[in-house]
Amino acid sequence: MNRRSVIIIGAGPAGLTAARVLAGAGLADVLVLERAPEPGGLPRFAGHPGWGMEDFHRLLRGPAYARLLAAAARGAEVRCGASVVGLLPGGIVEVAGPAGIEQLAARAVLVATGIRETPRAARLVPGTRPWGVTTTGAFQEMVYRGGMRPFRRPVIVGGEWVGFSALLAARHGGIRPAALIEEGARTAAPRALAWAAGRLFGVPVLTGTRLVEIRGAARVSAVVVQGADGRREIGCDGVIFSGLFRPESGLAEAVAAIDPATGGPAIDNLFRLSDPAFFAAGNVIRGAERGAVAAAEGRQAAACILRALAGALPAAEITVRAGGALRYATPQRVAAEGGWLRFSGRPSRAAVRTGRARLRLLAEGETLAERMVRIVPEGGLSLRVPVARLAGARTLRLVLE
Amino acid sequence: MDAPPPAPGAGFDIAVIGAGVVGCAIFREFVLAGARTVLVEAAADILEGASKANSAILHTGFDAEPGSLEAACIGAGNRRYREIHHRLGLPLEPCGALVLAWSEAERERLGAIRARAGANGVEGVRVLSAEEVRAREPALAAEVCGAAWVAGEAIIDPWQAPLAYAVQGLANGGALWRDAAVTGGRREGGGWRLETAAGAVAARVVVNCAGLRGDLVEAIARPSPFSIRPRRGEFLVFDKRAARLARAILLPIPTARTKGVVLTRTVFGNLLVGPTAEEQPERSFAPTTAAGMAALLAAGRRVLPALAGEEITAAYAGLRPASEHKDYVIEALPAAGWITVGAIRSTGLSAALGIAGHVRGLHEAHFGAFRALPAPAWPAVPALAESASRPWRSAAPGEIVCHCEQVTAGEIRAACAGPLAAGTLGGLKRRTRVMMGRCQGFYCTRRVLELACARLPGLAEPLAARGAA
Ligand SMILES: Cc1cc2nc3c(=O)[nH]c(=O)nc-3n(C[C@H](O)[C@H](O)[C@H](O)COP(=O)(O)OP(=O)(O)OC[C@H]3O[C@@H](n4cnc5c(N)ncnc54)[C@H](O)[C@@H]3O)c2cc1C
């Protein structure tokens, strides 16, 4: 089999940014495989502004950002309508497309398949199964891309920042949400979401409120919510489940250990999976970051791939685990090389208390680095550590306390 | 309405009321027997009643009441399914079942289960030791004490099977009326004139297969000898990853009331846990409940501890058309021109073809025989099982729309066309698997609506048509 230098799976911000860097470095045979009919990833359907500041230094709407990303990756071949259906050890990619199934091979394969939102059943929300229950991602695609209004008065579930996307898409579609409900004591998008929902959109925000039942025969007719003051019914004709992101990691499973805490493939600080022919970048690693973060990871992963192709990547022998009130830690393995290492994590959903806490990196019980951090539900935390301090360490613990 | 009513005065030989799995099988049976047959369904699609949600197991009837009509129909239905499934493009995965014993007391009952299977003429039932069971199913909880192995139990596609029966009936000259709830009827000219939401229909003999409303429809002919007591059954569908945890169908030792919570792979590659059993008065729809979900999670983990780490793809509930009788209520009323097929509680998918043969026999005995079609058509339905060679694997699949279940635009268009085009979004999902995978429509809802909107209007309105909210 003819082996390319690099195949990238997924043409979102992470994949396209990696493609741009790799092609820009002179690789003439970079191939991006994208299962959608056009490149761009999730921003394609986020018709509101909020993209591009970090990488294109302009405030863009999602579709415009997607087009710029694709244009910048021109030096690579981007094949759309190409759905990767399997990965085999050593850099083999099985792809299904309009012309059937084929196997391709590359010296390095970057998995940049992004995320999806947790749907209703996985959240164990009981009730009937009427039409009108969806996720923010599907909803904004129906509105911005399909020009469709699937309902007029939905309830939005989940107060992560992606709730903004739901509110903005609703406004674009002339849709007035009946309420935005959030189980936690406050919305994850700090105050701004609650403020915007209430003031800008006239949507009541109910915190400390849980969705306990969906009602309706053919179409949603109401939801039942449980708040501090008991249960009540809210009339509505749709339910939008937002956030609770899950990495689209079904593919990676075949060649990499999946970290149950992130739901994504375990990576090292050089973005490699357990099979070193494979790399990962973007939200498939852990969900829930903005486009700019995914794009930056695409750029960094591309740099590592260039080094790997030159045969210059060390092994990653130090393992990293999350501890205390931290839900996960990335990367899950590190090679002690370079000047600084950056460790990231998120507070566990149950343990989240607003306020300050200490984020520490420990090696065999000894503190290597620490700093005070501000905790917001779903807010990412990170700690930068000089590599020199890792000398001799075998296992690290990133702990929030 | 899918077919025009016959010319006035012509009428049908047979009107089958209800397009559940039982009605579809009986419709096919009479069409192939040579009868002019109409299938009259209240809903916009077939399979919107009890047949919408079940465990998808083709039972052998090993645990049925020996000598019952149900036992006979399951046996015959199972045999006939095995004879014809290939020709209709229907899957059959002969995975076998293990009836698991979790205590010494339960283990002592395995012999009786084997004996009952013998009385029902079901071969290939063996009692296995705990070690033998563990060797077959390494993911089982350590407490397992033994099992009865029932080699003949199998899994099938619960929706394509009845669809194939209806499609074959249509392809051979049968008629289907949808959105045609039967609201009343009277005897006329030696037959029946049924009033439906889509107009009147005349037939010589009526077969009542109205499932969850069987007793209400029965009242058209006589005071119903049975009353339906809907019994809800909830399910959890686990992600395809979890399917590796079970090879055989894993059953508990059944009680008089229910077969208990089953763990089974589906032909689509998921792992199913359910059903619960709760009576409810409501006949039209069945909600899932927090208590039911919690019970199923716990029951699943007791049998397969590794399920604790697995993701859930879907949750749903079905309604069994149970009645005060334990057995099916199937009888012909020669003077009334009526055949009752009621209370097909929890084995209708397996027994449907057997019930159909039995009902044809009743018709012959009481109303006379028809001349069977000499060379009927055998149209195959699309194969949706994971083991099947689906269009996306072909040389030119075109656009793939649903990436979790690999459904092509061509499959969606095909399901929206033809004499048995999908009539509801649920019907489109059942015919194609679209939106049934792990993302539950996150990636494909918009495209599916675009492809289906001509056939299924009303799911979304165009933004341009901005009305008062
Ligand atoms: C509803 C929603 C709204 C959001 N709104 C914002 C926002 O307003 N601002 C913001 O900064 N971030 C937002 N995000 C976060 C978003 O995930 C990131 O901005 C960014 O898109 C992540 O980039 P990525 O490249 O990792 O993944 P994606 O953009 O998701 O791209 C992944 C690509 O991989 C493709 N793919 C997946 N599997 C395969 C396969 N097997 N074969 C071939 N191709 C495949 C997908 O089709 C997709 O194009 C939102 C996320 C969601 C879910």
Ligand SMILES: Cc1cc2nc3c(=O)[nH]c(=O)nc-3n(C[C@H](O)[C@H](O)[C@H](O)COP(=O)(O)OP(=O)(O)OC[C@H]3O[C@@H](n4cnc5c(N)ncnc54)[C@H](O)[C@@H]3O)c2cc1C
């Ligand atoms: C939880 C559960 C698990 C099960 N598991 C299995 C299994 O693994 N294997 C198995 O073999 N069986 C199983 N079953 C049983 C099986 O699903 C039922 O026996 C079967 O679906 C009954 O079909 P039916 O055609 O009699 O009824 P229905 O499917 O209810 O069909 C009746 C039809 O009549 C229509 N109708 C009603 N009133 C009117 C009217 N007035 N005019 C026109 N039309 C009307 C309805 O709309 C409906 O379509 C299970 C059932 C449940 C609920």
